[in-house]
Amino acid sequence: MIGKIDHIGIAVSDLDAQVTFYRDVLGLHFEGYEDLPDRGLRVGVFLVKDVKIELLQSTSPDSAIGKFIEAKGEGIHHIAFCTADAQAELNRLKEAGVKLIDESPRPGAEGTRVAFLHPKSTFKVLMELCEH
Ligand code: CO
Numbered sequence: 001m002i003g004k005i006d007h008i009g010i011a012v013s014d015l016d017a018q019v020t021f022y023r024d025v026l027g028l029h030f031e032g033y034e035d036l037p038d039r040g041l042r043v044g045v046f047l048v049k050d051v052k053i054e055l056l057q058s059t060s061p062d063s064a065i066g067k068f069i070e071a072k073g074e075g076i077h078h079i080a081f082c083t084a085d086a087q088a089e090l091n092r093l094k095e096a097g098v099k100l101i102d103e104s105p106r107p108g109a110e111g112t113r114v115a116f117l118h119p120k121s122t123f124k125v126l127m128e129l130c131e132h
Contacts (some may be wrong), residue, residue, distance in 0.1 A: 001080040001088065001116070006051035006130040011065050011077040012044075015057035019044045022053065034109060041065060078116070080128035086113050089129050091118065105131060 012018045015033075021083035022044070024029045031045040031052070040063030044055040056077060058066035068077055083089045086105040094100055108114035113131040 001083065001085070002129075005051050006080040006082045006128075006132075009054045009056050009077040009107065009128070011068050011072075011074055012055045012057050013069060013074055015036055015042055015044050015055055018055050022046050022055070028053070035059075039063060063085055071120050078126035078128050080114070080130045083129050083131055086129045088129040094125050098122070105129070 009102060010018075013051045019030065019033075020026050023046075028048055031047050034043040034045060035041075036043060037059070040060030042058075042059050046053040046055070056065045058069065059083055060066060065077065089096045090102070090104065094103075099121040100113035100115070101118050105113035105115045108130060111132075115129045117127040119126045119130070
């Protein structure tokens, strides 16, 4: 079962400039930066009540975010939903005919397990399942 929205991922070119905007202009609560070198990412995390906004900057040209920005430019990249059991949810969605990027969950940030659904099956919105 899908619970609440965990986070919204936004692809950005200039992380520091966007952190300044989200923190100082919008006035959102800044949690801090997180470096994910294995995924070629530097992330700025904001918390809006219990929903995170993750600003995703590529640190490597062949990262998923680097390729996304090259093809489509900056903007909303994905929506992540919380689920108590990501594998069960993947199985259910696959059964329902949804194309999966990940057949089983893999390690995400902060000890989570994450899996992505293919945008071809979700009306072009990249969706992530996130198990805490
Ligand atoms: Co995500």
